[in-house]
Amino acid sequence: MSAAEPFLVPRQYSTPVNGTSLLPLLLLSLARQRQSPITTKSVKKEYDYVIIGAGSAGSVVANRLTEIPCVNVLLIEAGSPPPVLTDVPVFARESWYTPYDWFYRTAPQAHTGNGLVGRQLVYPRGKMLGGSSTMNHMVYVRGNRHNYDNWAALGAKGWSYDEVLPFFKKLEDNRDSDIVADGYHSVGGPITAMRPTYTTETKPSMIQSAANLGYPSLDSNGPRQTGLYDHQATVRNNQRCSTAKGYLVPAENRTNLDILPNAMVTKILLENKRATGVQFDYKGASYVVQARNEVIVSAGSLNTPQLLMLSGIGPSEELNKFNIPVIADLPVGKNLQDHGGPNLDFVVNIPIQTSGEKQKNSSVVKQYIYKRSGELAAADGEIVQLFLPSTYVPPGEDNPDYQSHFSETTTDIAKKYFGLTPEVYNQVYKPYEGKPLISCYTTSIQPKSRGTVTIQSVNPYDAPIVDPNYFDDPQDLDVVVQAMLTCLRVGTTPPLGNIVTRIQTLFPGCEQYAGNDPEYFRCQAQSVITTIFHPVGTAKMGDPSDPTTVLDPELRVKGIDGLRVVDGSVMPTITSGNTNAPIIMIGEKASDIIKQSIVCTSSPNNTANNDIANNVLFYA
Ligand SMILES: Cc1cc2nc3c(=O)[nH]c(=O)nc-3n(C[C@H](O)[C@H](O)[C@H](O)COP(=O)(O)OP(=O)(O)OC[C@H]3O[C@@H](n4cnc5c(N)ncnc54)[C@H](O)[C@@H]3O)c2cc1C
Numbered sequence: 001m002s003a004a005e006p007f008l009v010p011r012q013y014s015t016p017v018n019g020t021s022l023l024p025l026l027l028l029s030l031a032r033q034r035q036s037p038i039t040t041k042s043v044k045k046e047y048d049y050v051i052i053g054a055g056s057a058g059s060v061v062a063n064r065l066t067e068i069p070c071v072n073v074l075l076i077e078a079g080s081p082p083p084v085l086t087d088v089p090v091f092a093r094e095s096w097y098t099p100y101d102w103f104y105r106t107a108p109q110a111h112t113g114n115g116l117v118g119r120q121l122v123y124p125r126g127k128m129l130g131g132s133s134t135m136n137h138m139v140y141v142r143g144n145r146h147n148y149d150n151w152a153a154l155g156a157k158g159w160s161y162d163e164v165l166p167f168f169k170k171l172e173d174n175r176d177s178d179i180v181a182d183g184y185h186s187v188g189g190p191i192t193a194m195r196p197t198y199t200t201e202t203k204p205s206m207i208q209s210a211a212n213l214g215y216p217s218l219d220s221n222g223p224r225q226t227g228l229y230d231h232q233a234t235v236r237n238n239q240r241c242s243t244a245k246g247y248l249v250p251a252e253n254r255t256n257l258d259i260l261p262n263a264m265v266t267k268i269l270l271e272n273k274r275a276t277g278v279q280f281d282y283k284g285a286s287y288v289v290q291a292r293n294e295v296i297v298s299a300g301s302l303n304t305p306q307l308l309m310l311s312g313i314g315p316s317e318e319l320n321k322f323n324i325p326v327i328a329d330l331p332v333g334k335n336l337q338d339h340g341g342p343n344l345d346f347v348v349n350i351p352i353q354t355s356g357e358k359q360k361n362s363s364v365v366k367q368y369i370y371k372r373s374g375e376l377a378a379a380d381g382e383i384v385q386l387f388l389p390s391t392y393v394p395p396g397e398d399n400p401d402y403q404s405h406f407s408e409t410t411t412d413i414a415k416k417y418f419g420l421t422p423e424v425y426n427q428v429y430k431p432y433e434g435k436p437l438i439s440c441y442t443t444s445i446q447p448k449s450r451g452t453v454t455i456q457s458v459n460p461y462d463a464p465i466v467d468p469n470y471f472d473d474p475q476d477l478d479v480v481v482q483a484m485l486t487c488l489r490v491g492t493t494p495p496l497g498n499i500v501t502r503i504q505t506l507f508p509g510c511e512q513y514a515g516n517d518p519e520y521f522r523c524q525a526q527s528v529i530t531t532i533f534h535p536v537g538t539a540k541m542g543d544p545s546d547p548t549t550v551l552d553p554e555l556r557v558k559g560i561d562g563l564r565v566v567d568g569s570v571m572p573t574i575t576s577g578n579t580n581a582p583i584i585m586i587g588e589k590a591s592d593i594i595k596q597s598i599v600c601t602s603s604p605n606n607t608a609n610n611d612i613a614n615n616v617l618f619y620a
């Protein structure tokens with residue numbers, strides 16, 4: 001049996017509690033929160049705004065625009081409503097390879113991937129209401145103040161840290177009073193954040209070892225980022241708080257918002273350099289819906305560039321390959337940035353259950369049902385984050401360039417989700433099957449490498465070609481090697497060093513190096529890296545006169561009227577950490593920008609209630 005086999009096989013959504021007697025109780029307890037909104041019964045022929053993609057950003061825009069009663073909006077989503085069990089944080093990976101996942105892989109990598117099947121990384125994306133916010137690991141990180149000041153300096157007027165902070169506050173409902181007290185937070189917003197109420201047996205030692213090494217515990221979303229972040233997660237009472245829950249459910253009964261799942265947009269319609277609507281497939285038929293004011297593309301950093309290119313907006317040399325008429329020659333799909341990196345694993349020497357055993361243990365499941373605590377509250381086993389500077393960062397600057405995620409794991413995760421060659425799995429991980437492991441996952445959070453998203457055909461159902469081009473710039477590899485050395489220091493410093501031991505097995509092809517040698521770590525990182533799925537930058541915003549931008553600072557596609565992009569694609573440079581909160585912020589700020597252009601008049605064309613029969617396109 002090949003280690004890589006499971007990831008080649010699509011499967012139905014299922015979790016360790018499926019088929020157990022605890023399932024009905026668990027579902028009943030989850031029902032206290034609604035995961036997903038009521039969806040539409042009929043679709044009109046035209047709307048003021050048509051939004052493509054109900055993910056982290058699209059859901060925000062749909063909610064905020066329909067706060068204005070004179071505006072009506074259609075939100076079109078390719079995926080379906082999410083399964084209820086996506087609410088349980090520990091089941092975060094269960095939607096991979098299911099119909100709720102786009103099921104992508106990267107292009108073969110040039111600078112890493114010796115130990116991966118086809119040199120390709122597994123690359124899931126959420127395909128459901130809430131998008132990737134319904135699939136992600138819920139780690140709540142805003143990034144660094146310098147990220148946004150840098151955006152503004154690069155020409156993204158209005159996006160400096162001081163200008164985006166109010167929108168970070170607006171999206172937030174922070175439930176930890178010690179964190180709210182630092183002045184950078186707020187309560188009552190749509191997305192709830194709190195520390196998961198789960199403490200792994202190793203966590204106190206981890207925090208103490210980091211402190212012993214001089215890495216203080218702090219709120220990395222507050223005044224300073226550098227140090228140990230005992231992180232908050234985007235959960236509400238330890239149930240996932242996706243944007244479907246936070247933004248779509250509260251807006252579900254507005255008569256000026258129609259939410260249409262299971263509908264795949266295949267093209268943006270353009271007439272005389274103006275977006276007039278979209279073409280989409282629904283239940284086997286193809287439809288056209290008109291947009292009176294704007295089409296807003298929120299399909300995420302991989303599908304947004306694909307859809308723009310299929311519609312004639314992109315680099316002419318790419319479009320010419322497929323005979324797509326060029327409507328706007330713009331650098332769509334360039335500037336791809338992501339956070340990829342290696343893991344350094346430790347085996348836990350105190351007698352504890354593995355994370356897999358805990359998920360199957362009925363007393364652990366009951367602890368979640370009745371107390372909302374225990375292992376099920378830990379998103380994919382995440383424990384703490386370290387944000388630290390490599391030697392490339394000027395001393396004293398609060399601008400960390402690597403992040404280390406500590407998490408509880410097992411060899412099962414490596415086997416099912418990393419895309420390893422059987423050789424790597426058998427040599428490195430197999431000897432540790434059934435053992436509780438701690439993983440230190442490291443990534444360069446300000447990578448210098450740039451990749452691309454391109455298309456392989458004119459068929460919208462073919463996956464885009466995603467090449468993150470990890471380690472193209474050698475500095476990124478240097479940074480992760482320094483980060484791995486930090487993992488090793490934390491894992492060997494008491495008290496953590498007393499209860500964990502680094503796994504002894506070395507990666508195939510790297511055995512000539514001593515295991516603690518930087519050259520060894522370099523070799524390992526060139527063999528296997530995984531990603532934490534933060535592709536951004538493929539429709540860069542900034543100064544319109546800059547030839548590398550696709551969008552102006554108000555996120556309008558250059559040279560096209562009535563067309564905006566609002567999602568992770570717009571970032572000029574990647575933020576220093578996990579990208580969900582920054583992308584929700586982008587949705588909030590974009591909504592604010594768009595609302596400033598809305599003028600309500602009493603003209604019949606501009607009312608939400610023109611629900612007359614001949615305006616109906618179809619009944620869903
Ligand atoms: C496995 C995983 C773990 C992650 N962990 C974290 C984490 O712990 N913390 C964190 O901050 N971030 C995390 N992220 C990243 C974060 O979730 C994403 O950056 C963010 O959700 C992306 O938002 P978006 O709006 O750009 O795109 P998405 O949320 O992906 O939304 C795009 C939506 O558009 C839809 N769509 C695409 N094409 C079409 C089409 N043609 N027609 C109709 N609809 C379409 C998609 O189905 C999707 O719903 C993770 C991501 C993944 C995948």
Ligand SMILES: *[C@@H]1O[C@H](CO)[C@@H](O)[C@H](O)[C@H]1NC(C)=O
Pocket residue numbers: 249250251252253
């Ligand atoms: C929307 O209406 C339904 C049916 O009346 C109701 O059950 C639901 O709670 C409403 N949603 C909100 C957010 O008010």
Ligand SMILES: *[C@@H]1O[C@H](CO)[C@@H](O)[C@H](O)[C@H]1NC(C)=O
Pocket residue numbers: 353357361362363364
């Ligand atoms: C289940 O978990 C409980 C509480 O953590 C523990 O005491 C018990 O030994 C576990 N049972 C099994 C079968 O592992």
